[in-house]
Amino acid sequence: MHIIGHRGASAYAPENTFAAFEKARKLGADFIELDVQLTKDGELAVIHDDKVDRTTNGTGFVRHFTMKELKKLDAGSWFSPSFQGEKIPELEDVLHKYHKKIGLLIEIKSSRTQPGVEQAIGRLIERYGFSNNTIVQSFDADAIMTLHNLYPSIPGAVLMRPRFGMLPHGRLRHIATFARYVSLKHTMLNPFLINFVQSHNLKVFAWTVNGLKTGLRLQGWKIDGIITDYPDYFAKEGKA
Template structure:
């Protein structure tokens, strides 16, 4: 079972920064989950929101900044003064730092402005030998379908919040045609849901776990747990 650090060890350091990623690495995480978007000048940066306001000292949409402008922003002080000066990373920098020791679970943000993101991410991963340690995911099945058609050798995942504790067969057919995993909100999980996914050839991740009791309960049920606290996952479990 994979321990997956949600935006890095984001319970301990500002999300989607090297501070959070390094702590996750020290905690022997298997995968670092992160979010990617394109800048105004076409660089792939690691940030969750479509605007920089919540996690930096700047204001505005990511798509309206050049890389140089984004890298002047402080992405750490909002979390704590000891993280002042943390920057928004490039996906390429993250790959260089951790490949191939730690895999990445890369979320493609589905904003309408992110035209060409699938191709850009796939081309970058190709420079790192399409390691099986890296997985590309999205809430948007259309985005994953686009990515999968261009880069079928790269594992993919659909992020989902299933209604009524189950998938329809139509959903499962759509998912398994383009993805290897379903990443399910943990509060919607049940054994029937997990079983139906696996019967259709899909492995199951659970997001986002923030307490040890839930982590312990899920460890024997799923193939990976996305958590802000990677040290909550027992490696013996």
């Protein structure tokens, strides 16, 4: 079972910052989950929201800033004064630091509001080299399908919210043609559903798992990975 730090170790440091990523690595995470948004100048900023208001001292849409302008914002003080001056990372800097050293689960928020984001991510990953541990996910299945068509060597994951605890067979069979993973909210999972998804040659991630009992239960159900704000709750040991 892979331990995936949700926006880094976001219970201990400001989400989607190098402080959170380093904390996740030291706490034993196998992967770092992070979100990307396209900037005004076509760069990939690591930030969850489409606006900077919640997690920085700035205001406005990410797409209205250049990457240079975003890097001037304080992305740490909202979490704690001890993180004052923490910056919004650029995806290229994250890849430079962590590629093939720790798994990366990169989330596209929406290709509809960010035309060309699949190409931008694919080009960047290609530059650093494809890896089974550099995965791109999205609720926007079309974005993952587009990415697969452009860069079939990049593993894809589709985030889903099953209705009534069920996923249609045809839908999973279709997803398996362009993705390797399905990521589901942990409260919707049960042993039957996990096994059903896996029977379609797809692996299953659960989000966002912050209770130890829940994580252990999912592990008993043979989940492939859990996304958590607390990597240390589940990791066997910290990493230096």
